[in-house]
Amino acid sequence: MKTVIDVAKDFSPYPAGRYVDDGPYSGEAFREQNLVPALREGEKVIIQLDGSEGYGSSFLEEAFGGLVRGGYFSAQELNELLSIVSDDIALIDEIRAYINSANQKANH
Numbered sequence: 001m002k003t004v005i006d007v008a009k010d011f012s013p014y015p016a017g018r019y020v021d022d023g024p025y026s027g028e029a030f031r032e033q034n035l036v037p038a039l040r041e042g043e044k045v046i047i048q049l050d051g052s053e054g055y056g057s058s059f060l061e062e063a064f065g066g067l068v069r070g071g072y073f074s075a076q077e078l079n080e081l082l083s084i085v086s087d088d089i090a091l092i093d094e095i096r097a098y099i100n101s102a103n104q105k106a107n108h
Contacts, residue, residue: 002044005034008051018058027062035063036072039081049086057094065098068106075103 007015011034012025019028038045049055067073073081078099084092 002046003038003041004046004048005038006048006051008048010034013052015052015059016056018062022058027059027064027066030059031063031066031070035067039067039073039078042081044083045081046083046085049084049088049091055091060091060095061098064095065102068099068102071106075099 005011007030011030015025015027015030017023017026020026035045035047064078067078068075084095086092
């Protein structure tokens, strides 16, 4: 079984900010409310990024890099569990880079 999270429909079409203090649709809020619960099920999680008004680097780094930095999951676990879907390939690469960067910092 797999879970699909459509950011624009299931979270907000206007994701922005790093922390909850920055607003209700921050990367931290998305991570805590959507990503962590879905990933803890242990099944494949598909993240659909298309349909929002765009993503700031602070939102993406906190949501996805924060999964590793916060000790929720390793980069290897995320590579197995997380599938990111977008027409913008650069966005997928950016998210993978945040995950890998957080992993490198955690292992040093």
